[in-house]
Amino acid sequence: MSKKVLVLGSGGREHALAWKLSLSEKVSKVFVAPGNGGTASLNKTSNLDISLKKKDFPKLIEFAKSESIDMTVVGPDDALADGIVDLFEEAGLKVFGPNAKAAEIEASKAYSKELMSRANVPTADYQIFDDYETAYAHIKSEAKYPVVVKASGLALGKGVSICHTEKDAMDFLQKIFIDQVFAKAGNKVVVEEFLEGQEISIHAFCDGKSAVLFPTAQDHKAIYENDRGPNTGGMGTIAPLPFISNEDLIEISETVVLPILKAMAEDGRPFKGLLYPGLIMTNSGPKVLEFNARFGDPETQSYMRLIESDLYDVLEACVDSKLEELNIQWSSKSVASVILASEGYPVSYEKGKDISGISEAELSDDVKVFHAGTKLDAHKLLTNGGRVLAVSAIADNLKEAIDKAYNAAAKIDFQGAYSRKDIGAKALKVLEPIS
Ligand code: AMP
Ligand code: GLY
Secondary structure, three states, X not given: OOEEEEEEEOOHHHHHHHHHHHOOOOEEEEEEEEOOHHXXXXXXXXXXXXXXXXXXXXXXXXXXXXXXXXXXXXXXXXXXXXOHHHHHHHOOOOEEOOOHHHHHHHHOHHHHHHHHHHOOOOEOOEEEEOOHHHHHHHHHHOOOOOEEEEXXXXXXXXXXXXXXXXXXXXXXXXXXXXXXXXHHHHOOEEEEEOOOOEEEEOOEEEEOOOEEEXXXXXXXXXXEHHHEEEEOOOOEEEEOOOOOOHHHHHHHHHHHHHHHHHHHHHOOOOOEEEEEEEEEEEOOEEEEEEEEOOOOOOHHHHHHHHEOOOXXXXXXXXXXXXXXXXXXXXXXXXXXXXXXXXXXXXXXXXXXOEOEOHHHHOOOOOEEEEEOOEEEEOOEEEEOOOEEEEEEEEEOOHHHHHHHHHHHHOOOEOOOOEOOOOOOHHHHHHHOOOO
């Protein structure tokens, strides 16, 4: 068998997916559109200069048809929300990801909250508002602090604010409704209870009817140590989490993932693809913060190091609704992925800095460096975005994986390289004996 795959996106997530697919004996060729400096130099892989803007969807379909692509995997949320899967399916092409209606579970927090209520899925108490005055009156009269204010639509992770005072909440409401900084994504607002506990990422392969959960992971969203500063796309992940038991995972499957799949199927929007609920482990059990309809970034950079099954088979089983026939295998090792970002990210940063030291960092087979914001310019590797690289290391236990990732990251250099120094520290702390 010689399968051709098209991966859509340009981040570290897509490099990790393309890397894992390129290792499959069944896969003869991987195309990545538009890709990055890492996917440009990957074995069996070529970048394709087509954007993921909606206007370019027909070009992608034309390419997939002319190259007889066997499977397309969609990375980013906005392409899913814009209906790329619907168009590929209409063209008779196999594609991994939810259609636009199913992707609303991420693209509309209002829909996802309503779905959770219907399916009895534990989540933060909330109210939805579609005008400034009513939301303002609610905050004035009712809210306890901190309170969380969220724009309902897709806002690149920036549409959520944890407000510690009434003024913070009012300011954020003003930004959304009056200043309209999130445009259409701010037509509705969710105001919800602040949840306390460890935040975890769940990933589940879904085929519309059934789901297979990955080991659990933890991202580190804030830019600075101890979860301070503005939220980013994610500054580093670890997996599996030492404080989540098998029983916890079964509970999450039975109280979150399966009820949502059932409710979506009943809604006429069966979910095929990757369902990624973000959860807080509260004192009263796991509660959902949000659902994503795609692989996490940088969770995927960690997960692709742990999955032992052939990724092509898994994607195909999801698309063909045959997940129950597979027994997906995972390594029993631990993994840590540390992001190297450009100075100034997530606010503003420069591009075009020379990157060195990646081959030194990858001298050990346990270390793999996934590219995000990089580009090859006449064989020179340059920074080209906010999150630049993910240095991912596997080891027999979490502590060793974290140490290896940081040792490898120290060999990489570009002007202004920034990383959080506490990736995994919160999880390791849970393991410390209480003195
Ligand atoms: P979301 O896009 O809804 O996942 O929110 C982005 C981030 O804000 C989450 O990853 C959490 O770190 C934080 N967050 C969102 N909602 C809550 C909540 N209800 N309680 C505590 N933290 C939250
Ligand atoms: N890990 C954060 C995200 O993918 O949304």
